[in-house]
Amino acid sequence: MATRTQARESVIGLLYAYDLGNEGIVKFVDEILEDKKIRNKQKEFALDLFNGVIKNLEEIDKEIISHLNQGGIKDTGSVEKSILRLAIYEIIFKGLDKAIVINEAIELAKKLASDSAPKFINGVLDKVKKA
Template identity: 30%
Template sequence: MGKRRRARELALQSLFYVDSTSAPPLEALDLFCQNFPPPKDLAQFFYELAKGVINNQDEIDRLIEQHSNNWKLYRMSAVDLNLMRIAAYEFLFCPDVPRRVSINEAIDIGKRFGTAESGAFINGILDSIHLHLGKEEKAEKKR
């Protein structure tokens, strides 16, 4: 398993913890890292993902909700939602990561940590976001 995959899995676990506690998100992340310190070779990408999702969660959640027909965020499993948050963060803020890679990683991790339906659910929403962002980028280039 690659380093980035392991960093994504650790980011998922940390965000799951952050969601399950009443502490402020960055404090909860710090507490998680005190108990489960990320390995040095994963730390940079892990922190970029975890802190990036936390710091941009409102924007990311709006994007996910716009593309999740008839699904409110509070009804989604925490695993699926946090994987989509990580992928959406990568879409928006990690231009070095191809969107298809982010989608495939989220699907694969979802199959491991989520339910039998997680892969298809995650794929449907992330693919919709990917197509939407692609259209926006094309429109920007035409201007």
């Protein structure tokens, strides 16, 4: 059985593909999660996260932009952006414990993104946490 971390990792992959212009991926989310063996409660969890981020994408991106020091959201890597979008959705829209969400985002960044990503993600999310 998949863990919540594995479900989040799958959601990040889906958000990454969506960010790269594959908006049609929305039609295949069920099959993709099934292929990754994300089932039952974890599938419901992943679908809720993915659909929630997509539904609130504009507001989430405004939140990210408001906490970027230089450059902009276009200069942020797609994996990093996907991790931030998911974490901000969980903090703002789901009301989950910020420290837990930030820790999970950092761990996912260590696994999925560049070497500098964990520090960057921690910095942005820490600002969200204080807002």
